[in-house]
Amino acid sequence: MRTVIHLSDLHFGRIDADIIEPLVAQIHELKPDLVVVSGDLTQRARSSQFKQARRFLDALPQPQLVVPGNHDVPLFNLAARLLQPLRKYRRYIGEDLHPVYLDDEMIVVGINTARSLTIKDGRVNDRQIELTRRQLAAAGDHMVKIIVTHHPFDLPTGPRYHGLVGKAVPAMRAFALCGADLLLAGHVHTSSAASSAENYDIPGYSALVVQAGTATSTRGRGETNSFNVLQVEAHQIAVHRLGWEPGEKSFALAASQTFVQRGSEWFEQEQEPDAGLSAGPAASGSHPPAGTAAG
Numbered sequence: 180m181r182t183v184i185h186l187s188d189l190h191f192g193r194i195d196a197d198i199i200e201p202l203v204a205q206i207h208e209l210k211p212d213l214v215v216v217s218g219d220l221t222q223r224a225r226s227s228q229f230k231q232a233r234r235f236l237d238a239l240p241q242p243q244l245v246v247p248g249n250h251d252v253p254l255f256n257l258a259a260r261l262l263q264p265l266r267k268y269r270r271y272i273g274e275d276l277h278p279v280y281l282d283d284e285m286i287v288v289g290i291n292t293a294r295s296l297t298i299k300d301g302r303v304n305d306r307q308i309e310l311t312r313r314q315l316a317a318a319g320d321h322m323v324k325i326i327v328t329h330h331p332f333d334l335p336t337g338p339r340y341h342g343l344v345g346k347a348v349p350a351m352r353a354f355a356l357c358g359a360d361l362l363l364a365g366h367v368h369t370s371s372a373a374s375s376a377e378n379y380d381i382p383g384y385s386a387l388v389v390q391a392g393t394a395t396s397t398r399g400r401g402e403t404n405s406f407n408v409l410q411v412e413a414h415q416i417a418v419h420r421l422g423w424e425p426g427e428k429s430f431a432l433a434a435s436q437t438f439v440q441r442g443s444e445w446f447e448q449e450q451e452p453d454a455g456l457s458a459g460p461a462a463s464g465s466h467p468p469a470g471t472a473a474g
Contacts, residue, residue: 181284183192185407187365190250190396191231198395198404201429203238203422213280213287214239217365217391218248219327220272229271231422235395236272237304245272246289248329248366249299259343264295277307277364279314285323285411288314292330292344301330301366302345308353315357322413323411324359331364333388334376335371351375355384357442361409361416362386368393368400370407372418372436374445387445388467389418405433414440 184206206214218238221228229251236243251272252264265276275293288311292301315324326332330344332351344350354362359380362375370392376385392405404423409416415437422433 180410180412181282183287183325183409183411184209184211184214185363185391185409186390186394186396187217187329187406188219188368188393188396189216189235189249190219190222190393190398190402191235192225193397194226194395195397195404195423197425197428198423199235202394202406203235205430206239206406211240211408212242212282214241214243215287215327215363216243216245217327217363218246218267218293219250219365220245220248221251222268222396222440224253226267226271229267233271242280244278244287244289244327246274246327246329247276247291247293249301252293252295259350265291265293269291275296277310281318283414285325286315286318287325287327289327292328296349298336300342300345301326301328303350304346307344308350312353312357315354315359319357321413323361323413324357325361325363325411326354327363328351330366331388331390332362333373333386334367334390334460335373336377341468348379351386352381352439355381355443358384359386360440360445361411362388363391364388365391365393368396368398369402370405370420370434371375372438372447374428374438374442374447377428385444387416387418392420403433406430416445442470 220232247268251268259277280287332347371390374385391407392402394406408419417437420434421430424431438445
């Protein structure tokens, strides 16, 4: 089993500073195998904001896999936006815009969906889709295959205030061919976990789609600051959402879901009362104890 911490939409430049220290401490207590950040590290892609984000990442456990978001592209500096949209991201966060993490149990591939010609929307291109397909296909069927983007390939059924990433449909078809299991994203500042079968009719295939809320920003959209803790193993993934409790100055378990794979499709498993809490990060209202989510 692997423990993956999923953070998103940090938005340094517009954060709740009281969250940073407790968040770092609790992530260390969880002893993750990988920390994933799915974009929007800054509010306006300024050097000072990237430096703050860099200090935050340096305080977190390694290894890490990070991808940029649309807020990491300059908004008002048109020359930088068009000619070097991710120059500061590359300088302060990382040169690799298609990062890959690989161990004995999982492969995680990051895809850059940020584009200079749009304000908030994102897109993937054919080259990115094909490269990701080849990398995941080469990993073998015994591996859990994870894709990380800022903009989502799917969202739960219901009102949508953000569009899906451009070329989502051909991308999902390619992901079906290589057996992608889990899609992690952010952008919408609300958390969710569901099967892609709700919105994609791909015979014999579905992926588990997990959204993270904003971990540190004051730009909430009706949901408290939160992050995800995923317990990942072959054919089963548990998704725990930890939400910020201002009075306690800590994150507490807000929701847990478990999904199981049958064939090449993912299904939510009905929870027994308190199921998953003993093996999860924490009971509601309590601190995540050190190591309880570790594999």
